Amino acid sequence: MSRRFTLLYIPDSGKKARRILISHRLLGSVVAFVLLAVALMGWLVYDYSSLQLDQQHLSQLLVENSDQRQQLRDMQRDLDGLQREMVVLAGLDARTRGSLELDAETPVTQPVGIGGPLEKSPADMSELQKQINDLRLAIDLRRESQEEVRDLLNDKHSLASATPSGWPTKGWVTSYFGMRAAPYTGQRKMHEGMDIAANTGTPVIATADGVVVKSTTEPGFGKVVMIDHGYGYRTIFGHNSKLLVKAGARIERGDRIAEVGNTGRSTGSHLHYEVLLNGVPVDPRKLL
Numbered sequence: 001m002s003r004r005f006t007l008l009y010i011p012d013s014g015k016k017a018r019r020i021l022i023s024h025r026l027l028g029s030v031v032a033f034v035l036l037a038v039a040l041m042g043w044l045v046y047d048y049s050s051l052q053l054d055q056q057h058l059s060q061l062l063v064e065n066s067d068q069r070q071q072l073r074d075m076q077r078d079l080d081g082l083q084r085e086m087v088v089l090a091g092l093d094a095r096t097r098g099s100l101e102l103d104a105e106t107p108v109t110q111p112v113g114i115g116g117p118l119e120k121s122p123a124d125m126s127e128l129q130k131q132i133n134d135l136r137l138a139i140d141l142r143r144e145s146q147e148e149v150r151d152l153l154n155d156k157h158s159l160a161s162a163t164p165s166g167w168p169t170k171g172w173v174t175s176y177f178g179m180r181a182a183p184y185t186g187q188r189k190m191h192e193g194m195d196i197a198a199n200t201g202t203p204v205i206a207t208a209d210g211v212v213v214k215s216t217t218e219p220g221f222g223k224v225v226m227i228d229h230g231y232g233y234r235t236i237f238g239h240n241s242k243l244l245v246k247a248g249a250r251i252e253r254g255d256r257i258a259e260v261g262n263t264g265r266s267t268g269s270h271l272h273y274e275v276l277l278n279g280v281p282v283d284p285r286k287l288l
């Protein structure tokens with residue numbers, strides 16, 4: 001039943017013609033084989049070119065990867081440098097605190113990686129992130145510590161400028177702080193200041209920063225100035241001939257506030273200089 005194709009082969013020079021019979025099935029097989037071969041070729045070509053593309057992509061990725069590893073190494077090196085500087089800063093801070101007798105309760109953090117070999121294999125990102133966080137924490141601690149140091153120094157500075165020191169005028173001491181025979185009555189009485197004899201008109205200067213709380217004339221001290229310095233300190237300057245400041249004025253150490261005189265209960269031109277600490281007279285000689 002199968003149909004057949006007939007292939008007629010006719011040579012050009014008088015030889016006998018030949019007839020070839022091809023079955024339909026054979027033809028089908030040949031066509032199928034050719035199609036299959038073409039498909040196989042196509043797939044091979046496709047596979048090969050995509051392999052080529054993959055190769056390109058891979059080498060590109062390798063380059064990127066190596067770049068990124070280099071960047072990681074650089075970052076790690078920078079971070080190591082920062083950590084080393086931080087350790088130096090922490091040491092300086094600890095020394096400052098020590099010299100100010102502040103307790104070293106601020107922990108000196110030793111960030112990871114300190115003291116390690118210089119050329120380390122690059123850490124991964126999470127390790128770098130952890131080191132950055134540590135560093136940030138260390139910076140915060142140092143900042144807090146430095147603020148505390150600054151406040152303390154400010155306090156010390158204020159206390160120093162509020163504490164009377166130095167001579168209030170140029171002259172010679174005629175009466176010290178302590179028990180003495182009172183000039184008028186002759187009775188033994190507490191002398192709550194120091195008398196410095198000087199010519200009338202000799203400048204009287206403030207011995208610490210403060211605010212004038214009194215600048216007036218009184219029976220005992222005559223023309224008198226009182227300065228409040230804070231921290232419990234007050235100074236009194238009595239028997240002046242002239243007052244140069246008014247109550248409420250802000251005064252710095254060394255400012256001229258009066259001139260020496262002989263006003264009030266006084267037996268000669270002199271300055272009565274008195275220092276009060278929390279209302280109690282203290283010996284001014286200890287603060288000269």
Ligand SMILES: [Zn+2]
Nearest residue numbers: 193194195272
């Ligand atoms: Zn006196």
